[in-house]
Amino acid sequence: MNEVYLAGVGMTAFGVHAERTLVDLAGEAAGLALADAGLEPGRVDMGFFASATAAPLFKDVTVGQNVFWSVGINQIPIFNLENACTSGSAAFYLACNAIAAGQARAVLVVGGEKMCVPEAGLLNSGATELDTQLGLVTPASFAMRAVRHMAEFGTTAEQMAAVAVKNREHASFNPMAQFRKPTNVAEVLGSPMIADPLTRLQCCPIADGAAAVLLCAKEAVPSLDRCLRVRAWAYGTGDYANPQDMARWGTDYRVCASAYALAGMQPADLDLIECHDAFTIGEILHYEALGLCAPGEGGKLAASGDTALGGRIPVNVSGGLLSRGHPPGATGLAQVWELATQLRNEAGERQVAGAGTGLAHCMGGDKDGDAKSCTAIIITN
Amino acid sequence: MHSEGTAQLPPVAPGIFTTGQEGEGSSLLGGACPACDRDFFPRPSRCPLCLGAIDEKNLGSTGKLYTFTVVRVKPSWGLPCPYGVGYVDLDGSGLRVLGLLDPESLDRLEIGLPLRLAVGEMGVDLRGNPCLRPFFQPAEEGAHE
Incomplete structure (x- = not known):
């Protein structure tokens, strides 16, 4: 299997690009x-x-060919991929496979959305799904996980708010983030309720924006100087077992364990993590699945400062989805962009000192009380 | 909300519930695979485990609230604002199913709350027409039935 190198990254600012x-x-x-x-x-x-949104919002299909020709790339195989919130990271996964298998030497992965339009509502799992017709929207799904986590483990609203406060603090050092003004626990909890107990500042905003990464086989890398190594790319879908334990997310645990096994690493080997903080409770659940703490201890970890810049294992030093905004096609690649910036020691005020190994984690979709997809990528310098 | 069985409206989706005489005794309808001894809701067109035929199964009308939330943003499908949804552990089958919750009982929601199924006019379907939706209400609401 060929080694996979991360040779280049690019990203637009995230926000409203009307x-x-x-x-x-x-x-x-x-x-x-x-x-x-x-x-x-x-x-x-x-x-x-x-x-994820070009087709439903604009009836646009095969947008990729237009994007690639706009930068002078034609004739080669181009694939358009929709996978809800893991659209970008699932494309990354396929690109790694192509290089590892020797089917390609230089693969450009681009993801983007233009979703700040009046037609955009809350994300759901498809209009024809019964769950959607019975009122399930993505914030409700995570809110129900939060209610269960609070009841089983004593997780508090303040601990969940601490995730939003931390990530916004990180974003204040990131010129690429959409929302950079620091906040506090009282402001987070006092913002309008979206789905009890999640308030607006605990739910990621949408955004227009795009990100891209170039993955190469070693012989195709133009310069090894700033090149990074992709050590693991893991992707799994849900098990859809019934009943689902909504306070211990089996699919999340399984995919994270797979990434560690592929890289031959443990949680202690990581210097930073970009994880799918679409909702504050999500980051807490992912701490547990990623093995940063024992099951049920994620709320305490969030409030401890250990996952803040300068802490034991900084999480979402970019500001995360909560500050950057979440254009699903771009998000997984924006996480890789942040890892690359950190692992090249180019992150300025938000630099994690001595960052050598990072993990990007993404989740998407909703089916039968489970996720439809989960990805975990480990990159080293 | 006590409007079950009052209207000749279509269900939000076919085959997911049954209503008895004058709407009393509403039950969820799902599927069961006799070979795998597994129940499903909603009823799949074939068993996802063995790909064999699925029998219709009445999943009953009662359960306990596993978790819940109240959605306070502008709803889709003409649902009430706010509206409640939860996962309900059904008595008997043990299936954990997503369900709407009685909009008039949102202040009584707690984990473990005994629930009973009701069916009533709520919101619109995929084509924008008024329709019946199943929802769960606190069990004692239906005790008179």
Whole structure:
């Protein structure tokens, strides 16, 4: 199996880009990733484009071919991928597979959304699903996990709010984040209730934006100087067993364990983590699945400071989805962008000292009380 | 909300509940695989474990609230604002199913609350037409039935 190298990353600012098209945003990210790697567009031999909302919001299909030609890439195999919140990271997974298998040498993965439009409602798992027609929306799904976690483990609203406060503090050091103003526990808990007990500041905002990464086989890497190694790429879907334990997310645990096993690593080997904090309770559940603490101890960990910049294992030093905003096609790649910036020691005020190993974790979809997808990626410098 | 069985409206989805005489005795309808001894809700078109045929199964009308939330943002499908949803552990089958909760009982929600199924007009279907939805209400609400 060929080794997989991360040769370049690119990202637009996340926010409202009312005057720009999805192809324009995604093309900018793609161009930045190529320039970062120093690779000629003509050398790219496979492409992936990830978007979860282009089809439902705009009836746009095969957007990827438009994006890639906008940066001069044609003729090669290009795939368009929708996988809800893991659209970007699932495309990353496929790109790694292609390089590992020797099917491609330079794969450009681009993800983006233009979703700050009036038609965008809350994300759900598909209009024709019975759960959706019975009122299940993504914030409700996580709110119900929160209610259960609070009842079983004594997790408090203040501990959940601590996640939002921490990630916003991190974002204050990140010029690429959408929301950078620090907040506090009282403000988080006092913001409007979305789905009890999750308030607005505990739910990630949407955003327009795009991110891109260039993955290469060793012989295709233009320069090894700033190049990083992808040590593990794990992807699993839900088990859909009934009943689901909503305070101990089996699919989350299983995929995280798979990533550690593939990399031959343990939680203690990580220097930083970007995880799927679409909702504050999500980050707490992921702490437990990632093995940062014992099951049920995630709330205490959130309030301890151990996962803040300067702590034992900083989580979401970018500000996370809660501060960056969540364009699903771009999110998984934006997490990799942050890892790359940190592992190259280029993160400025939010730099994790001595960062050598990072993990990016993403989850998406909702089915039968389980996730539809979960990814975990481990990268080293 | 006590409007079950009062209207000749279509269900939000076919085959997910049955209503008795004048709406009393509403039950969830699911499926059972006789070979795998497993129950499902909603009824799948084939057993996902053995791909064999699925029998219709009455999953009853009672259960206990496993977890819940109240959604306070503008709802889809013309649902009430706010509205409650929860996962309910059904008596008998033990299935944990998602269900709407009685909009008039949102202040009484707690884990373990005994619930009984009701069916009533609530919101609209995929085509935007008024429809019946199943929802759970505190069990003692239906004690007179």
